[in-house]
Amino acid sequence: MRHEQRSSAATPHVIQGEPPLRKQPRPRCALCGHFSGVLHTGLHDRLFGAAGTWDLVSCTNPGCGLVWLDPMPSDRELGKAYEAYPTHAATAPRATPLNRMYGAIRDGYLKRRYGYHQGTGPRWLRHLAPLVWLHPAGPERFGASAMFLRAPSPGARLLDIGCGNGMMLLRLQALGWDAEGIDADAEAVKAAQASGAHARHGTLAAGDYPNDYFDAILVNHVLEHVPDPLQLLTYCRQILRPGGSLVVITPNTDSWGCRRFGRNWRGFECPRHLYLFNVRSLGCTARKAGLIPSTLNTLAKGADHILSMSRFLERHENTGTPVADRKYRVSGMAYLTGERLLRLWNTSVGEELLMIATK
Ligand SMILES: [Zn+2]
Numbered sequence: 001m002r003h004e005q006r007s008s009a010a011t012p013h014v015i016q017g018e019p020p021l022r023k024q025p026r027p028r029c030a031l032c033g034h035f036s037g038v039l040h041t042g043l044h045d046r047l048f049g050a051a052g053t054w055d056l057v058s059c060t061n062p063g064c065g066l067v068w069l070d071p072m073p074s075d076r077e078l079g080k081a082y083e084a085y086p087t088h089a090a091t092a093p094r095a096t097p098l099n100r101m102y103g104a105i106r107d108g109y110l111k112r113r114y115g116y117h118q119g120t121g122p123r124w125l126r127h128l129a130p131l132v133w134l135h136p137a138g139p140e141r142f143g144a145s146a147m148f149l150r151a152p153s154p155g156a157r158l159l160d161i162g163c164g165n166g167m168m169l170l171r172l173q174a175l176g177w178d179a180e181g182i183d184a185d186a187e188a189v190k191a192a193q194a195s196g197a198h199a200r201h202g203t204l205a206a207g208d209y210p211n212d213y214f215d216a217i218l219v220n221h222v223l224e225h226v227p228d229p230l231q232l233l234t235y236c237r238q239i240l241r242p243g244g245s246l247v248v249i250t251p252n253t254d255s256w257g258c259r260r261f262g263r264n265w266r267g268f269e270c271p272r273h274l275y276l277f278n279v280r281s282l283g284c285t286a287r288k289a290g291l292i293p294s295t296l297n298t299l300a301k302g303a304d305h306i307l308s309m310s311r312f313l314e315r316h317e318n319t320g321t322p323v324a325d326r327k328y329r330v331s332g333m334a335y336l337t338g339e340r341l342l343r344l345w346n347t348s349v350g351e352e353l354l355m356i357a358t359k
Pocket residue numbers: 029030031032033034059060061064065066
């Protein structure tokens with residue numbers, strides 16, 4: 001990864017009226033202890049307007065690849081980075097003919113590929129499974145609807161860490177999992193509970209759950225937000241039962257989008273994304289936590305969203321999020337197709353990392 005010199009342009013940028021967040025230095029890699037090199041300087045939150053200017057650094061050990069904010073928001077001030085972060089209520093998709101067809105193909109694929117019977121409609125739907133290849137995102141987007149987990153045995157317990165509005169919890173409950181979730185966003189948890197999901201408000205703490213308790217744990221776009229990813233995975237290992245599956249999805253700093261858009265890549269999201277990974281650093285974090293990765297690769301399924309957002313950020317200087325208009329939907333489909341083709345000869349270019357690990 002190419003390193004730059006810190007420039008004098010990295011003077012504090014303060015959104016008008018907001019004091020900057022207090023920061024703490026993180027000069028060394030949390031995984032291997034090497035010093036860092038500067039990756040991007042003078043970044044600020046162009047999505048949700050949190051105060052402050054931020055520098056991203058990466059580990060100088062070529063065998064590691066961890067990327068992090070240095071300095072980082074102090075632990076007590078992290079909440080301020082989320083003050084304008086939107087909480088989305090869970091909404092069921094509209095019952096259009098296209099959405100019904102999508103749902104039937106998804107259910108057929110989950111039956112055939114992952115062995116689901118409960119919550120997936122009549123048996124004949126399994127014959128529709130090959131149609132997943134017609135979708136621009138391919139099978140990945142359909143597998144992600146069950147978080148790439150095989151059908152559970154009766155009573156199997158699942159924990160979704162950072163469950164948000166509970167949409168995934170509801171889906172997995174319908175598929176037969178005894179699913180529960182936890183999230184630090186009180187509004188999101190209220191929305192989850194209102195829609196019938198088993199969710200609670202708070203952050204994980206030692207002693208919350210018995211050891212060897214869950215058959216599956218989800219850490220879906222959460223690892224990049226926590227101040228100590230190794231501690232989180234170590235706790236996951238403790239409460240995962242032997243033979244259970246931990247599923248982690250997080251942005252990939254070796255992706256096509258990160259290389260193409262640089263400082264405008266949507267995946268950086270300063271200052272809420274504290275640590276960012278590639279295949280090497282995520283595998284290293286898992287092994288240090290005592291986990292054994294059985295799957296560790298990249299996903300292109302989010303390329304339409306991530307790359308069209310990155311393109312918007314590249315073209316617009318001001319804070320703001322792109323409107324989901326036809327132009328961005330078309331460019332998103334083009335990016336998605338392009339990334340899937342690129343990944344045929346370089347498997348590391350997907351926008352997200354997928355790790356499934358056991359203990
Ligand atoms: Zn390192």
